[in-house]
Amino acid sequence: MRMSLSVPVFDGLAQVGGHPALDFLNTVKYRSGAEPGERLRSFADCLRWARVAGLVSEAEAAAMPDVNGAEAEHCLRQIITLREAARRLFDGADPQAAALVARRIEALRPVVHIDPASGALSRSIPLHRPRDLAARITAVLAGLLEQRPALRIKTCEGHDCDWLFIDRSKAGRRRWCDSRICGNAARVRRYRAAHGGKDGSL
Numbered sequence: 312m313r314m315s316l317s318v319p320v321f322d323g324l325a326q327v328g329g330h331p332a333l334d335f336l337n338t339v340k341y342r343s344g345a346e347p348g349e350r351l352r353s354f355a356d357c358l359r360w361a362r363v364a365g366l367v368s369e370a371e372a373a374a375m376p377d378v379n380g381a382e383a384e385h386c387l388r389q390i391i392t393l394r395e396a397a398r399r400l401f402d403g404a405d406p407q408a409a410a411l412v413a414r415r416i417e418a419l420r421p422v423v424h425i426d427p428a429s430g431a432l433s434r435s436i437p438l439h440r441p442r443d444l445a446a447r448i449t450a451v452l453a454g455l456l457e458q459r460p461a462l463r464i465k466t467c468e469g470h471d472c473d474w475l476f477i478d479r480s481k482a483g484r485r486r487w488c489d490s491r492i493c494g495n496a497a498r499v500r501r502y503r504a505a506h507g508g509k510d511g512s513l
């Protein structure tokens with residue numbers, strides 16, 4: 312399956328998960344490799360990622376105070392802890408991870424608005440300070456977990472990749488986060504294996 316060229320990119324990571332919460336879980340490159348590439352190294356990184364993922368508007372990002380302060384530092388740790396626990400929910404049954412993620416979701420205090428004219432309900436997390444970003448990411452993750460039974464979420468078969476994505480293909484045979492990267496690499500590995508390890512071109 313070919314990826315659209317319009318897929319947003321954050322620090323060299325194409326946002327190919329098909330849901331912002333999966334792209335959040337994919338902010339580590341080559342997760343199972345010898346040297347995983349962490350892309351959320353600071354709170355400012357988290358804010359930049361959230362901007363790319365569409366969770367935060369440009370004005371909200373610009374108005375965020377104290378991105379280098381103590382609360383931001385604490386929130387970075389909270390965001391990483393949440394990400395790692397949420398990831399474990401996709402790797403197999405993990406009661407501890409499930410409890411941690413559930414507690415974070417329980418702690419959310421969304422602003423609920425019901426439009427008086429249409430009666431339609433909406434929930435939002437206002438963004439005024441660093442901890443609100445952690446809350447907004449948690450809310451997006453909650454949305455994914457609610458929809459999870461209806462989604463075909465897979466782990467990329469690429470060497471050391473382990474990224475998660477939603478397979479929306481009709482046949483349900485998507486194997487790679489990005490066929491141009493992990494799919495191509497697998498084809499090269501297969502070719503080399505079939506040709507005695509020689510470095511032949513395809």
Ligand SMILES: [Zn+2]
Pocket residue numbers: 467468469472473474487488489493
């Ligand atoms: Zn991959």
